[in-house]
Amino acid sequence: MGTSQNTGDHAQRSSVFNQDEQRVNWHDKTLWFIREKRDKAAWQIPEWEMLREQASQIKENVLGNLHDYLVQFEQRVLENGVHVHWAATPEEHNAIVYDIIRKKDVRQIVKSKSMLTEECHLNEYLEAHGVDVVDTDLGERIVQLANEPPSHIVLPCIHWKKEEIGELFHQHLGTPAGNSDPQFLTAAARAHLRQRFMTSRIAITGVNFAVAETGEIVVCTNEGNADLGVQLADVHIACMGIEKIIPQRKHLGIFLRLLARSATGQPITTYSSHFKKPRAGQEMHIVLVDNGRSERLKSEDFRNALKCIRCGACMNTCPVYRRSGGHSYHYAIAGPIGSILAPGLDMKKYADLPFASTLCGSCSNVCPVKIDIHDQLYKWRQVLVKNGHVNAGKSLGMKGMATILSNPGIFKWSGALGRTLMKYLPFLINNKFNPWYKHRDMPQPPAQSFNTWYRQNKKQDGK
Amino acid sequence: MGSKEKILNNIARANANGKPLPELKKNQEGEAKYAGEFVAVLEKIGGKGVEVKDWAALSQYVLQNFSASGRILSTIPELPWFTPQLSDDPHAFENVDLAILKGHFGVAENGAVWITDKLMGDRSIPFISQYLALVINKHDVVPTLQEAYERIGYDPYDYGTFIAGPSKTADIEQSLVLGAHGPKGMIVFLMTGD
Amino acid sequence: MRVALFIPCYIDQFYPQVAIATLGLLEKLGVEVTYPVNQTCCGQPMANAGFEHTTTATNELFISNFRENDFIVSPSGSCVLHVKHHLHSDANEAAASAIRGKVYELTEFLTDVLQVKDIKSRFPHVVGLHQSCHGQRGLMLSQMSEIVGPAFSKTENLLNMVDGLTLVTLDRKDECCGFGGTFCVTEEAVSVKMGVDRVQDHSSQGVEFITGTDMSCLMHLDGILRRQKSKIKVAHVAEILNATV
Numbered sequence: 001m002g003t004s005q006n007t008g009d010h011a012q013r014s015s016v017f018n019q020d021e022q023r024v025n026w027h028d029k030t031l032w033f034i035r036e037k038r039d040k041a042a043w044q045i046p047e048w049e050m051l052r053e054q055a056s057q058i059k060e061n062v063l064g065n066l067h068d069y070l071v072q073f074e075q076r077v078l079e080n081g082v083h084v085h086w087a088a089t090p091e092e093h094n095a096i097v098y099d100i101i102r103k104k105d106v107r108q109i110v111k112s113k114s115m116l117t118e119e120c121h122l123n124e125y126l127e128a129h130g131v132d133v134v135d136t137d138l139g140e141r142i143v144q145l146a147n148e149p150p151s152h153i154v155l156p157c158i159h160w161k162k163e164e165i166g167e168l169f170h171q172h173l174g175t176p177a178g179n180s181d182p183q184f185l186t187a188a189a190r191a192h193l194r195q196r197f198m199t200s201r202i203a204i205t206g207v208n209f210a211v212a213e214t215g216e217i218v219v220c221t222n223e224g225n226a227d228l229g230v231q232l233a234d235v236h237i238a239c240m241g242i243e244k245i246i247p248q249r250k251h252l253g254i255f256l257r258l259l260a261r262s263a264t265g266q267p268i269t270t271y272s273s274h275f276k277k278p279r280a281g282q283e284m285h286i287v288l289v290d291n292g293r294s295e296r297l298k299s300e301d302f303r304n305a306l307k308c309i310r311c312g313a314c315m316n317t318c319p320v321y322r323r324s325g326g327h328s329y330h331y332a333i334a335g336p337i338g339s340i341l342a343p344g345l346d347m348k349k350y351a352d353l354p355f356a357s358t359l360c361g362s363c364s365n366v367c368p369v370k371i372d373i374h375d376q377l378y379k380w381r382q383v384l385v386k387n388g389h390v391n392a393g394k395s396l397g398m399k400g401m402a403t404i405l406s407n408p409g410i411f412k413w414s415g416a417l418g419r420t421l422m423k424y425l426p427f428l429i430n431n432k433f434n435p436w437y438k439h440r441d442m443p444q445p446p447a448q449s450f451n452t453w454y455r456q457n458k459k460q461d462g463k
Numbered sequence: 464m465g466s467k468e469k470i471l472n473n474i475a476r477a478n479a480n481g482k483p484l485p486e487l488k489k490n491q492e493g494e495a496k497y498a499g500e501f502v503a504v505l506e507k508i509g510g511k512g513v514e515v516k517d518w519a520a521l522s523q524y525v526l527q528n529f530s531a532s533g534r535i536l537s538t539i540p541e542l543p544w545f546t547p548q549l550s551d552d553p554h555a556f557e558n559v560d561l562a563i564l565k566g567h568f569g570v571a572e573n574g575a576v577w578i579t580d581k582l583m584g585d586r587s588i589p590f591i592s593q594y595l596a597l598v599i600n601k602h603d604v605v606p607t608l609q610e611a612y613e614r615i616g617y618d619p620y621d622y623g624t625f626i627a628g629p630s631k632t633a634d635i636e637q638s639l640v641l642g643a644h645g646p647k648g649m650i651v652f653l654m655t656g657d
Numbered sequence: 658m659r660v661a662l663f664i665p666c667y668i669d670q671f672y673p674q675v676a677i678a679t680l681g682l683l684e685k686l687g688v689e690v691t692y693p694v695n696q697t698c699c700g701q702p703m704a705n706a707g708f709e710h711t712t713t714a715t716n717e718l719f720i721s722n723f724r725e726n727d728f729i730v731s732p733s734g735s736c737v738l739h740v741k742h743h744l745h746s747d748a749n750e751a752a753a754s755a756i757r758g759k760v761y762e763l764t765e766f767l768t769d770v771l772q773v774k775d776i777k778s779r780f781p782h783v784v785g786l787h788q789s790c791h792g793q794r795g796l797m798l799s800q801m802s803e804i805v806g807p808a809f810s811k812t813e814n815l816l817n818m819v820d821g822l823t824l825v826t827l828d829r830k831d832e833c834c835g836f837g838g839t840f841c842v843t844e845e846a847v848s849v850k851m852g853v854d855r856v857q858d859h860s861s862q863g864v865e866f867i868t869g870t871d872m873s874c875l876m877h878l879d880g881i882l883r884r885q886k887s888k889i890k891v892a893h894v895a896e897i898l899n900a901t902v
Contacts, residue, residue, distance in 0.1 A: 011844045018846040028854070030637060032829070039802065045572075047490040048805040057485040064481010067474045086467035138643060139634035155634070162636045182638035190644060197644070198554060214617075224590045224630040224645025231587035232553050242470065247484060249617070253609035254487065256625075257572075267504060267573035268608075268627050270645070271590075277621035279586055281551075290470045297477035317803065319833045323850050356844060358837025358851075359705065361794035365803035381707030390707060394839075398708040405666065405698040406714030415670040435842040439849040440880030443671045450664055450673035454692050458680075 005327040009352035014324030027159060028322040034155075035316040037265025038366065044267075045257070055254050056370035059307035062245055063297060069212040069245045070288070076215025080277045083285040090120035093239065093289045097122060097204065098129055100237055100285055106202050108132040110193075112219070112226035113140055114206025115153050115310055116239050116289055118332040122204075133204075134196050136225035138189050145172045151326025153333055154263045154312035159325050193225070203229035207240035207286075208309070209255055213248045216276035217286065220259065220269040227273050236284045238275070242293050243306040255309060258368035262313040292345050301379045305340050307369040314363035314373060320356055329353060336363035340376040343384065351389035354380035412451060419445040489609050497571040497604040498653060505574035509641045510628035510649045514601065518542060521598065521652050525563070529594070533560030538584040539598065546584075553587035562592035566626075568603040569651065570611050575627035576651055577611060579620035586622055590630075595646040597626065601653040660688050661726035663740075663760065665733045665872065666698040672872050675893040679732045679763060682899040686771055693722035701739040705838040709743065716744055720752050728770065729760040732895045734792020734870045737762040741796075762796055763895055764870055768811040773818075780900040781821030782866050785859035786813060787878065788831040789871035798870065802831050812870055815898060822897070825862040832858075836877040852881045859889065866892045 005013040018024055042048045062069060074084050087093035093116075101109060109126075111117065111133055123133045123144075135144045139156035143149065145168055150156030157165070166180035175188045205226045209218040217238055219226045230236045246255065260266045278284035297303050315321045315335030326334035331342040331350060339357065342350035354377045363373040384390060404410050421428050422445040430437050448456075464472075502512030515521045518541040525544075529535065536559045537544040544563060550556070564583060566576035576597045580586055589595055605611050608625075615623075630645030641647055660683060664676045683690050699719060700712035719740070723729050731737050740760050746753045767773045792798040792812075799810030816824055835841070835851025842848075856878055859867050867882075867889060869875050875891040882889050 011846075014844065015846040018850055021850070024850060033637070042805050045490075045805070047488075050488060050490075054485045054487060057482050060482040061484045062481070063479045066477075066479070067471055070471065070474070086465065086470055088466040088469050092466060136644065137634075138632045142634065157634060158637075160636075162638070165635055182635035183640050185635055186632060186640040186643060190642065193644060198557060222631050222633075223643035225643070227624065228587070228590040228644050231585075231590060242474075249615070250487065250609075250612045253607070253612040257608050264633075266508070268570075268575055268625060270508075270627050270630055271624055272575070272627075273622070273624040274620070275622055279580070279622070288470075290466075290473070294470055294473035294477065297474060297479050300479075303477070303479055319835070319851050320844070320847055323847050355707075355840070356847075358790065358833050358835060358840050358848075360790035360833035360837075362790075362801075362803060362831075362833070365794065365801055378705065381705070382709050385707035386710065394706070394843075395708075398703050398706055399711055402700075402703050402708065402711040402715060405700065405703075406718050408695040408697055408718070411666070411697040415666075419670065435845045436880065438845060439884060440852070440877065441883040442880065443876050446671060446673050448673065450669045450676035451694060453673050453677065454680075455694065458692070 005325065010324065010328050010330070010356040011352065013328035013330065014356070017325045017328055018323065024323050027325060030158060031316045031322045034264060035366070038262055038313055038316065041261035041265040041267065051254055051258055052368055052370055055258055055368055056307065058246060058251050058254065059369050060304070062247060063303055063306055066242065066245065066297065069247060070242060073210060073212040073215060073245055076213070077286055080215045082215070082278065083283070085285060085287045087287055087289045090289070090291055093120045093287055094122050094125040096287055097237055097239065098126060098131065100235065101126070101131055101202055104202060104235060106131070108134070108200055109202040109204060110134050110136050110196055110200040110229040111204040112206065112221060112229055113137040114204065114239050115333060116206055116241050117204065118150065119291065120289065134193070136193055136197070136229055137221070137223060138186065141189060141193065142168065149327070149332065151334065152312060152315055153310055159327070197228050197232050200229065201233055202235040202237065203233040204237045204239065205230060207238050207244050208259070209246050209252060210240055210244045211249050211252070212245050214276060216249070216274050218252060218272060218274050220272050222270045224271050227271055230275070234282060236275070236278060236282065237287065238285065239287045239289065242288050242290055259309060259311055262311040262366065262368040296344050302340065302344060302376055304371050305337065305376060307371050308337055309369060311368055313366040313368065317362045317366045319360065319362070320358065324356065329356070336373045336377070337371070340373060340380060343380050347384060347387055347389055351384050354384065412449070415449055487609065489607070497606055498601050500571040501569045501574055501604045502653070504572065505628060505651060508574050508628035509631060510574060510651060512651050512653060514653045514655055516655055525561070525596070529561050534558050535561045535563070536588070536592070537563040538582065539563060539565055549584050553585050553591070556585060556588050556591050559588065559592040561594045561596060562588045563596040563598065564589065566597040566599045566651070568605060568611070568614060569599050570608060570625065571604050572607045573627055575625040577615065577623065577625055579618070579623035581620065589624070589626060590645045592646055594648045595626070595629070596650040596652060598652040598654060601655045658688060658727050660690050660728045660730050661723050662690050662692045663696065663723065663729050663731035663736070664692070665731065665736045667876065668732065668872050671876070672893070675732055675872055675895050678893065678895040678899040682895055683730065685777070685899070686767070686773065688771070691726065696722045699736045699740050700743070701736055702838055704739065704743055716746055716753070717748070719744065720746055720749050720756060723756055724752055727759065728766065729756065730763055730766045731760070732763045732870070732893060733872065734762045734789050734796055734798060735873065738791040738795035762792055762798065762870060764812045764815055765796055765798060767815060773815065776815065776818040776898055778898050778900050779820040780897045783823045783825060783864050784816065784866045784868055784897070785825050785827060785862060785864035786816065787834060787855065787867055787869035787874055789869050789874045790833050792870045793831055812894060816868070816894065819897060819900070825864055827858050827862060829858055834874040834877055836873050841877060848877070849881065852877050856881050856885070856887070856889070860887070864889060866890050868892050868894050868897055870894055
């Protein structure tokens with residue numbers, strides 16, 4: 001379950017992941033099936049591509065006017081009697097959230113899915129400060145019990161088999177050993193978490209959309225855990241990245257039509273809850289988090305990554321993600337979108353991610369808000385190389401290649417040399433130092449290059 | 464300078480040229496068989512759609528299909544399970560087996576019902592009860608979410624939600640299980656009123 | 658109409674028969690073809706690896722080789738896409754721009770410019786078409802499975818004109834083969850697994866040949882096929898469209 005994928009860069013981790021081919025096949029087929037469900041759902045809507053275009057334009061409008069929308073949002077939120085907090089960094093976010101909890105003298109809370117809190121490592125911070133956090137989304141609870149990060153932003157334990165979950169529940173919840181029936185295990189989780197819902201006075205949620213014109217936030221779940229937690233608690237804390245803003249309530253009609261279909265192929269999640277004002281006697285807080293977003297906004301090449309509505313469709317369609325697993329990306333958010341977000345936060349740590357791709361472009365096509373993901377992957381490669389984050393050997397190799405390829409004479413000579421070596425001294429190239437050769441045969445060297453053939457057979461005048 | 468100012472100033476410096484907001488267009492095709500499509504989609508997502516003529520028929524259905532020993536609660540005065548004075552402690556609803564509430568309208572493309580806090584009694588009721596029944600008029604079904612938001616307009620609800628079928632999860636190897644944390648089953652009664 | 662033939666570096670060195678077939682096919686269709694003998698490469702391998710800034714000299718060489726012609730045609734979707742998007746020159750931007758406007762992948766050229774309706778070719782085999790990513794999603798050679806829109810495929814149309822050819826339906830019509838340039842060695846495990854899975858899809862449909870518009874993809878798949886000692890062979894579309902009776 002990802003324990004062997006804990007070190008190294010993406011290539012090393014995915015190499016470990018691929019040691020178990022059966023498991024890779026299972027992981028790949030499971031996620032491809034979700035991609036197919038997305039396709040079926042999209043084809044039910046003849047105007048699907050028009051929806052994507054509108055969503056993209058709305059989000060681009062937001063990015064161009066984010067300052068004003070945030071000011072408007074805050075104003076409405078305050079008018080609704082809800083508290084607003086601003087956090088420039090993950091540390092500030094964690095401190096703000098903890099402070100609210102501490103002031104209420106609360107020691108145990110419930111939390112529904114929020115990738116933003118994952119980004120900020122909120123759970124570790126709270127635990128270190130004596131607050132017990134229970135993630136109530138079933139998938140998140142599973143990885144929490146296993147002491148692992150989620151491997152997918154929408155399907156946190158997609159890399160876990162039901163037998164493994166059964167064993168985990170046997171250890172932590174006391175279910176019978178060997179029981180891996182999803183119905184039974186879910187019922188056990190329902191009972192275990194229901195107790196927790198009943199006794200938690202503070203509930204943390206994420207935010208799928210924040211409406212500037214009304215100050216309401218929307219939280220989408222299938223399980224109802226966000227709502228149950230909030231409606232039984234005295235305090236609701238909603239954590240969001242500043243880019244989650246949308247201008248008007250009616251825009252939800254576009255985004256909610258796209259989100260679940262893109263994520264899982266469902267027409268809509270079971271619950272799409274609009275929180276505007278807390279119930280009488282309840283406190284509600286919204287924490288707005290920057291963490292590099294305002295910085296990214298400055299980059300014309302990379303700002304469109306901020307349009308992301310965290311649907312995960314790019315992960316499901318990515319042939320590399322399916323065969324390497326979320327933990328190979330060693331960042332809270334994996335897959336194509338993670339690979340263009342992470343380097344913005346730490347170029348050195350995440351330099352490997354934009355190269356974990358063949359630039360096939362499937363991700364950009366499924367993205368409901370039309371982020372040019374594969375173009376950004378290409379652009380990040382240029383940035384990383386220019387900033388010296390690519391290994392020296394590769395640099396040298398590439399520069400060498402550039403020299404050969406810009407000089408026809410050297411090109412022909414080195415090509416001929418290569419072919420001659422391959423023909424007469426194949427062991428020089430067909431060996432374990434050649435990564436191509438590990439699982440593939442080299443191409444057969446032909447007797448002559450096309451260039452030579454052409455000169456001998458076709459060339460008439462000095463052309 | 465506080466974080467708010469730091470963040471907003473940084474955003475202002477970004478100079479991101481945004482596009483204008485698009486005119487929201489809709490698909491003009493679409494037949495007026497919304498209720499039929501609504502029920503079909505609802506049943507695909509694990510819910511049940513039941514047409515009833517009136518409140519008496521609805522009550523009859525409930526009596527025939529739900530155990531008398533369970534706690535049934537309703538915010539609807541026409542029903543025998545109407546509870547005028549609800550506790551203001553949401554925890555008090557933990558033992559509700561079936562909650563019967565009114566919804567505002569349904570959405571055909573996804574089988575969802577829009578309900579706001581003014582119809583919920585307590586906001587916990589739609590989530591904490593073991594089973595949920597929502598009641599809408601059969602003709603109160605709009606085709607898509609875009610029409611739904613046109614209908615909602617600027618309604619000043621404090622809390623509202625689209626509920627599409629029973630609570631569910633597929634987190635265990637993509638096996639769909641109904642009844643994650645919220646209701647295990649969900650019925651939408653469509654009142655025909657004739 | 659004068660067409661300059663743009664032959665990718667690895668086709669020149671390892672698969673000259675694809676270039677010979679491309680030349681033969683164009684000439685059969687009545688096109689006057691020249692081949693600038695001092696061409697080398699479009700610069701894509703360096704650019705995709707993050708070294709676009711080192712391709713200045715390669716770009717200049719390309720521009721100097723391909724100035725004089727009505728069209729530039731190449732049996733490679735990814736190379737053509739790269740030139741279309743990334744060929745620039747500080748000294749010769751006008752020339753670069755002109756080239757970007759007239760460079761075509763082979764099947765694109767046959768469909769959009771020559772508007773071929775009929776090809777005198779015979780290839781009586783069961784064939785699987787590998788949809789190379791750059792040609793498909795970049796050059797729009799065919800519709801993409803992610804998009805809700807009408808189906809079309811320039812490459813399939815041409816293959817369907819070939820006598821005796823049976824084109825199979827794959828399980829995953831346009832999944833990437835895993836070559837990806839330097840990816841094929843830097844992420845060897847995933848690259849190979851992607852290739853193995855593609856091969857399995859074709860093989861389960863009983864193909865005798867895997868074809869495509871990009872020899873790089875086919876080179877990668879062929880490496881796997883031959884390691885598996887498979888009977889399946891690869892053939893570039895140019896070779897199939899130029900196959901004589």
